[in-house]
Amino acid sequence: MGRRSGILEFAVLGLLRESPMHGYELRKRLNTSLGVFRAFSYGSLYPCLKTLVQRGWLAEEPGDEPEDSLAAPLAGRRAKIVYRLTAEGKERFEELLSQTGPDTWEDEGFGVRFAFFGQTSRDVRMRVLEGRRSRLEERLAKMRTALARTRERLDDYTLELQRHGMESVEREVRWLNELIESERAGRDQNRGETPPDPSDDTA
Amino acid sequence: MGRRSGILEFAVLGLLRESPMHGYELRKRLNTSLGVFRAFSYGSLYPCLKTLVQRGWLAEEPGDEPEDSLAAPLAGRRAKIVYRLTAEGKERFEELLSQTGPDTWEDEGFGVRFAFFGQTSRDVRMRVLEGRRSRLEERLAKMRTALARTRERLDDYTLELQRHGMESVEREVRWLNELIESERAGRDQNRGETPPDPSDDTA
DNA sequence: GTTTTCATGTAACCCGTTACATGATTCA
DNA sequence: TGAATCATGTAACGGGTTACATGAAAAC
CATH class of the missing domain: 1.10.287 (Helix Hairpins)
Structure with a gap:
């Protein structure tokens, strides 16, 4: 489906590089911790996560189901989905980070790059x-x-x-x-x- | 068709308030005279002009056909179309100008408003x-x-x-x-x- | 036991761009 | 006469938002 090559992808990869997270928390950090970014909405975040998984940059992990397996384990369970950066995703992030060409989203792209300087x-x-x-x-x-x-x-x-x-x-x-x-x-x-x-x- | 309520509409109204123009020139002024703006493309400008006409903010004027009427005057003539701001368009612009609410496109909206301060x-x-x-x-x-x-x-x-x-x-x-x-x-x-x-x- | 907050998603839309196509006018 | 530039337009896409829908867990 989506090509999904925007700044959101970049920021998501960067945040997940620090540690795995589920979507909801990811969004909070996008809007606060990295206070520089504009607020992203779930309507863009969740589809983005999906396509990133499809491409192999991210992997879904079962997430912490509340430790009891009371509900039938194969029922329509929609627990938290924790996303983890794969090795390919790491590469992709590195690639985006070091891109200095003019196709770099100018201002926002720099903000993201700078925000991840600590890991660079x-x-x-x-x-x-x-x-x-x-x-x-x-x-x-x-x-x-x-x-x-x-x-x-x-x-x-x-x-x-x-x-x-x-x-x-x-x-x-x-x-x-x-x-x-x-x-x-x-x-x-x-x-x-x-x-x-x-x-x-x-x- | 288009709702067309973006910053482009605003800038177009403002520029046409100074004097009537055709699309091509309008675009040049959007990208140079008002150097603050980002570059708009024809792909957004012309459709925008059309919807503004539909709404009554703008009126098309026959434009300067090159003063000789050699070609049959009812042939498929697609001469320059000069756009002029109507009275309603002026009102609309005024309304946009003085809007100070938080739904104001923040940075770019201020840039446009400021750029038209001379007429304010x-x-x-x-x-x-x-x-x-x-x-x-x-x-x-x-x-x-x-x-x-x-x-x-x-x-x-x-x-x-x-x-x-x-x-x-x-x-x-x-x-x-x-x-x-x-x-x-x-x-x-x-x-x-x-x-x-x-x-x-x-x- | 009800309200809040957490958590995930989808459909429709918005405002713009890119790439393309077309034709008229100017100028060497 | 052919190239540059003026001038107008369209179709497809792009990367996001809004509004909506759903349901589980926590807090009161």
Whole structure:
């Protein structure tokens, strides 16, 4: 049925990477723990889970039926379904994480990637941060040329809106610069799989 | 057919309020002049125009056929169709403009409203700005409580993401404060477009 | 024992995009 | 005369939402 390649898939894979969960809890975490995301609805979440299972990224697990087997075990039991990330799902998530192309859902995609930085190696983090920065810089360039072409014809309000928009983007670029800097500096206190390679100071 | 109540309708009405246009030009202005908007495609624009005509917000005008009537005037002519905002369309736009409820497409809706401030009366501007501000403050409050509830369980990256997000919102609130302040101050001095609709009205 | 909350789902819709198709006008 | 660009449109899809329906477990 569904192609199901949206940002929801990405977020679900990322959350399930931390630990298995059933749908209901998954949704709560989508809307709170990862407070950055917009609220997803069950109407999108459950179908998404199904197609992810079909593709082999997720596996359903029987979930904790309340430990007594009173009801006939083959009756129409619809207990909690706990979803677990398969090895293929892990690969898929990794692939999505490190994608830096322009087909990256821009803002939201970065939010998701960043939210999962804790489970990521330093070079992936660097690639994501730098990718984001360069795309923001492209955007800035476009805004500037567009502004230069139309400046005269725009009223003060539109101008102010553009100015504020550009300033916001510039601000995020500075933020990224700080993050990149601190990733570079923090090469010793890292977690796990960063190869000790003291030779990359050149930008 | 289509209900067609999205942000595209809003932007189209606003642009056509300035002057009649045909679809192709409309689209260009959607993507450049109002540089804030995302790029709309013809696939959404033309159907939108049609339904707006059906509803009476827009009227088609014969458009400038190239001034010679060489081709038989009743042949399958598909010349430029120039769209003009009707009186009802103007009302509709006004209504959309001054809507400050929470069903306001949040970010993009504000962008559109702001982009048309030049054609707006000061009290509408004030309402839009203050509405935006209060909704941002609600959002901030939610973020703060959510953060307070989950702070311990979050890793440093997630925390930093939330911090940056909140700072961005706070920054926009300050920006709004300045704008509101300057709207308030500019009631007598300043360029004289303060009173509502000095030139045209009542089509 | 009733109300809340947990938990899973489905059908219909919404607002947009992509890819495609067509024809008129301008310009080298 | 042929290519670019102007100009209008359609069909299929995409990734989500809303509203609805159901039922089990927990809380009161």
